[in-house]
Structure formats: structure tokens, C-alpha cells
Amino acid sequence: MLTKRQNLLxxxxxxxxxxxxxxxxxxxxxxxxxxxxxxxxxxxxxxxxNWGITFRWPEGQLGGFPVHDEEHKVLKDITEWKSYVKxxxxxxxxxxxxxxxxxxxxxxxxxEFVTVFVAPGVFEMTHHLMSMEDALMALYEEPEAMHxxxxxxxxQELAYAKVLIDRLHPDCIxxxxxxxxxxxxxxxxxxxxxxxxxxxxxxxxxxKANGVELIIHHSDSYAANLVPFMVDMGVDIWQGVMxxxxxxxxxxxxxxxxxxxxxxxxxxxxxxxxxxEIVGKEVERxxxxxxxxxxxxxxxxxxxxxxxxxxxxxxxxxxxxxxKEMF
Amino acid sequence: MSKIEEVKAMVQSGKAKLxxxxxxxxxxxxxxxxxxxQAMVDSMSIVGDKFSAGEIFVPEMLMAAKAMSxxxxxxxxxxxxQSTASYGTCVIGTVAGDLHDIGxxxxxxxIESAGFEIVNLGVDVSAAKFVxxxxxxxxxTLVACSGLLTTTMTAMKETVQALKSSGLTGFKVIIGxxxxxxxxxxxxxxxxxxxxxxxxxxxxxxxxxx
Numbered sequence: 001m002l003t004k005r006q007n008l009l010x011x012x013x014x015x016x017x018x019x020x021x022x023x024x025x026x027x028x029x030x031x032x033x034x035x036x037x038x039x040x041x042x043x044x045x046x047x048x049x050n051w052g053i054t055f056r057w058p059e060g061q062l063g064g065f066p067v068h069d070e071e072h073k074v075l076k077d078i079t080e081w082k083s084y085v086k087x088x089x090x091x092x093x094x095x096x097x098x099x100x101x102x103x104x105x106x107x108x109x110x111x112e113f114v115t116v117f118v119a120p121g122v123f124e125m126t127h128h129l130m131s132m133e134d135a136l137m138a139l140y141e142e143p144e145a146m147h148x149x150x151x152x153x154x155x156q157e158l159a160y161a162k163v164l165i166d167r168l169h170p171d172c173i174x175x176x177x178x179x180x181x182x183x184x185x186x187x188x189x190x191x192x193x194x195x196x197x198x199x200x201x202x203x204x205x206x207x208k209a210n211g212v213e214l215i216i217h218h219s220d221s222y223a224a225n226l227v228p229f230m231v232d233m234g235v236d237i238w239q240g241v242m243x244x245x246x247x248x249x250x251x252x253x254x255x256x257x258x259x260x261x262x263x264x265x266x267x268x269x270x271x272x273x274x275x276x277e278i279v280g281k282e283v284e285r286x287x288x289x290x291x292x293x294x295x296x297x298x299x300x301x302x303x304x305x306x307x308x309x310x311x312x313x314x315x316x317x318x319x320x321x322x323x324k325e326m327f
Numbered sequence: 328m329s330k331i332e333e334v335k336a337m338v339q340s341g342k343a344k345l346x347x348x349x350x351x352x353x354x355x356x357x358x359x360x361x362x363x364x365q366a367m368v369d370s371m372s373i374v375g376d377k378f379s380a381g382e383i384f385v386p387e388m389l390m391a392a393k394a395m396s397x398x399x400x401x402x403x404x405x406x407x408x409q410s411t412a413s414y415g416t417c418v419i420g421t422v423a424g425d426l427h428d429i430g431x432x433x434x435x436x437x438i439e440s441a442g443f444e445i446v447n448l449g450v451d452v453s454a455a456k457f458v459x460x461x462x463x464x465x466x467x468t469l470v471a472c473s474g475l476l477t478t479t480m481t482a483m484k485e486t487v488q489a490l491k492s493s494g495l496t497g498f499k500v501i502i503g504x505x506x507x508x509x510x511x512x513x514x515x516x517x518x519x520x521x522x523x524x525x526x527x528x529x530x531x532x533x534x535x536x537x
Contacts, residue, residue, distance in 0.1 A: 140341065141390075191384070271506075
């Protein structure tokens with residue numbers, strides 16, 4: 001039987017996996033790695049992070065959101081971004097990294113990938129700072145200032161990447177940046193190519209050049225129109241691919257260049273009235289239509305959990321069942 | 328190309344900075360303010376269709392809405408105190424517990440561009456606040472509720488029920504958001520549903536025209 005690591009590599013390299021990869025099983029997250037942005041709220045909390053961005057997570061709901069009324073918006077005028085945006089320092093002290101280093105040492109790298117969760121990405125940072133409307137209109141109205149801001153955010157990511165690599169030598173980066181809604185990318189491919197592709201080529205290129213074997217990009221959205229750019233920037237696996245992308249078609253067109261992880265829409269199976277039957281039907285459909293290679297059946301949510309207890313584990317159980325049927 | 332056609336084209340391509348001058352030139356040429364406004368409404372309808380079809384993206388839609396808004400600013404004084412909104416007032420908000428903003432704001436812009444006055448209540452809006460806004464504002468013909476989380480569908484249902492049982496009349500309720508379907512809209516008693524911002528404007532007019 002292949003290890004989780006070997007089985008993943010066989011799957012994404014078009015070899016001979018002996019089973020379906022079960023969601024996030026091959027990633028061993030080192031969540032103790034410090035994040036320069038600081039904390040994210042717990043349910044029911046409102047917090048201000050190290051960039052000065054206020055996040056609220058309403059009690060009983062599924063996530064935290066940046067607050068963008070006039071009082072809380074950090075970046076009020078993109079042309080003056082240098083005076084509004086205070087870039088937080090990268091944590092470099094030994095004590096900041098000690099828990100993460102200790103954890104990483106316990107991982108058998110022959111079996112699993114030491115993985116760091118990096119979020120938010122460059123696109124999300126622009127709208128967390130200034131609101132989605134302002135960030136998207138600025139691409140038309142103040143493109144030079146947006147290029148400057150994106151360059152600065154990219155420098156920050158690269159500075160963090162350097163420390164991360166020095167300290168942990170991660171095998172895998174799981175990088176969040178949502179680039180679309182469920183039906184469309186937020187911006188056109190042309191605009192993405194101009195503003196965000198260069199940033200990501202630098203960031204993912206740096207990780208790859210410094211020993212990181214796997215780049216996994218999370219965007220639980222439609223982004224089929226951006227897949228050629230994902231390939232170009234060095235993404236190995238797009239996690240979060242929703243059914244609206246026609247995943248089987250993407251696998252047919254791009255398998256071998258990039259792999260796809262998802263096709264089980266969290267909104268469809270992970271909700272208050274979820275049932276094992278709904279999960280079973282969706283996982284079976286995903287496995288049968290997407291097949292054994294270049295595909296990892298997974299909830300589209302960006303992490304190894306579900307919003308409602310039992311859903312994540314039930315997905316794994318059905319994947320095991322599909323392995324018995326299909327391998 | 329006539330000035331009015333130029334206004335139409337520039338709204339579609341989101342040239343917000345050029346619109347005030349072009350609208351003024353169209354007026355100087357003797358065009359009626361109402362006809363210029365209609366040209367811009369028609370432009371936004373095309374923008375909505377293109378967005379629904381995936382031909383344009385959020386920034387293009389935002390820029391077109393901004394361009395129209397700049398044009399309306401020039402025309403407003405000419406309506407002598409009368410509203411430029413021909414379909415009445417739309418109260419819009421994201422339901423309680425949900426902080427998603429952008430989708431609701433896009434719908435708001437498109438509905439405004441179709442000829443409604445907008446009262447935007449923001450995000451995390453309680454059912455009581457929706458009802459209060461219908462009471463407090465003049466000529467409310469439409470209430471639009473947005474929700475993007477499976478967990479806030481309960482709040483959506485409560486909001487629609489509160490509006491329908493409030494005793495207030497003269498308005499329709501439209502709902503939308505990622506987990507919302509036409510079947511769900513019917514099941515909770517909403518009058519309409521739209522899958523995206525472009526079709527929301529079309530549906531809004533259809534509901535209000537009756």
C-alpha cells in the first residue's frame with residue numbers, strides 16, 4: 001500500500017495510485033506557524049488584525065468578514081496607499097517559531113507533506129484593506145497605484161516565504177486567495193493576467209525555487225477561465241474547484257499540468273440539515289465523473305474540516321467506499 | 328454617432344469621467360433629459376445581460392454603474408424635484424447574520440439603474456429593520472433580500488414572513504444569493520428570485536409592473 005504522500009504523487013503525476021486520495025489526508029498542517037497578519041476572529045468575535053483590518057464573525061455563522069464602513073475601512077484612498085497601509089513586521093524571533101518547528105519535526109516526511117497554511121493572498125488583501133468595490137474599481141481608475149500596492153503586498157509575501165522556508169522547510173504550501181464567485185471569476189482573465197499573474201509567478205516561483213515541492217492554491221469558486229494562469233504560475237493542485245467549473249472537462253484539458261481537488265460543493269453537502277445520503281450521492285458523482293487521476297475528491301471548503309460536525313468524516317467514508325468500487 | 332448614442336456607449340464601457348460632459352453636450356443639443364436617462368437605463372440593461380452571460384465581470388459592471396450615476400447627477404436638477412426613479416423605492420439588504428456585501432451592492436446598482444430609488448440597509452439586517460424601512464420610506468414597491476450562507480437561509484425565511492405578515496402592502500419581495508433557488512423562493516413565500524445582478528434588475532421591473 002502506498003503512503004499518503006506516494007499515493008498523492010501517483011495521482012497528480014498520472015501514475016498508479018492504489019486508492020483515491022482522501023481530501024486533505026496528505027497535508028500535515030503546521031498551524032503554529034506565525035502569521036504576520038495576526039489573528040482571525042473566533043465565532044462571535046470582532047477583532048482588528050495587524051494590518052488594522054477589522055473582522056467580524058457573527059455567532060452561529062460560517063465565517064468571519066472584513067468590516068468596511070467608513071470608520072473601519074483601512075485604505076480610504078488608493079492614490080495615498082503608502083500613508084494608509086502600515087505593513088506589519090514578519091515574526092522572526094526564535095520563540096515565535098519554536099512551536100511550529102517542534103511540530104514539523106514530528107512529521108514523517110516520507111508519509112505526509114509538512115504543510116503551511118498561508119492566507120489571505122494578494123487579491124484578498126487588496127479588498128480586505130479597501131472593500132471589494134473600491135479594490136475592483138481601482139483596477140480601472142488607478143491602475144498604477146494598484147500595481148504599486150500589489151507589488152508591496154507581493155514583497156511582504158516573499159519576505160514571509162523566506163522566513164517560513166528558513167524555519168520550517170515546508171514540503172507544501174496551502175495558499176488561500178478566492179478569485180471568484182460560484183459562477184464567475186471576479187475579474188476578467190485579461191485583468192488577472194495584468195495585475196495578479198506576475199505577483200503569483202514571483203511568490204509561487206520563490207517557494208518552488210527554495211525546495212517547496214507542492215503548491216496548492218485554494219479558491220472555492222468558479223475559476224476555470226484562470227486555469228491556464230494557475231499552470232503558468234506553478235500551481236500543482238487547485239483546491240476548491242466547484243462543480244460549476246465542469247471539473248471533468250478541466251481534468252481532460254489540463255490533467256498532467258495541474259490537478260483538481262474538490263468537486264464536492266460544501267454548500268450542497270455541508271449545511272445544517274445535511275444527511276449521509278446527500279453526502280453519499282455527491283461523493284459518488286464526483287468520483288465517477290472525475291476519475292482516478294489528476295483528481296482529489298474533497299469538500300470545496302479551504303481546510304480539513306467541515307462547518308457541521310460529521311460531514312468531513314462522512315465524505316472520507318464514502319471516498320473509501322468509492323475506492324473499493326473503482327480501484 | 329449622435330450625442331445620446333455616445334452617452335449610451337460610454338455608460339456601457341464605464342467611462343465615468345467622460346459622462347458628465349457628454350450628458351451636458353446631449354442636453355445642449357436639445358435632447359430631453361428623460362430621453363438621455365432612458366438611454367442610460369437601456370445601456371445598463373445591456374451591461375446586466377452581458378454580466379449574466381459571463382461576457383463582462385464585476386469591475387466592468389461597477390464602472391458602468393458609476394458612469395450612469397455621474398450622468399444622473401447632471402440630469403437630476405432638470406427633473407424639478409421629481410424623482411428620476413420611475414418604479415418607486417426598493418429597500419435592499421443582506422439578511423441577519425450575513426455580512427456578504429458585494430453581491431447585494433451589485434444588485435442594488437443594477438436595480439437603481441433600471442429606475443428605482445434605493446434604500447440600502449447594508450448587511451446583517453434584521454427582519455424588523457426591513458419592515459421598519461418599508462414603513463418609513465415613501466412608495467416602497469420592492470424589497471430585495473440577499474443571503475450567501477446556507478445558515479442564513481432561516482433568516483431569509485423569517486424576513487420574508489415578517490414582511491408578508493406585517494400588514495403593509497404595495498410591495499413585492501425578491502430574494503437572491505448563492506444558496507437561493509427559485510424553488511426556495513416559492514417555498515418561503517417570496518414573489519421572485521434572480522440568480523445574478525443583471526437578471527435581478529429585469530425581474531425587479533417585471534415584479535413591480537405586475
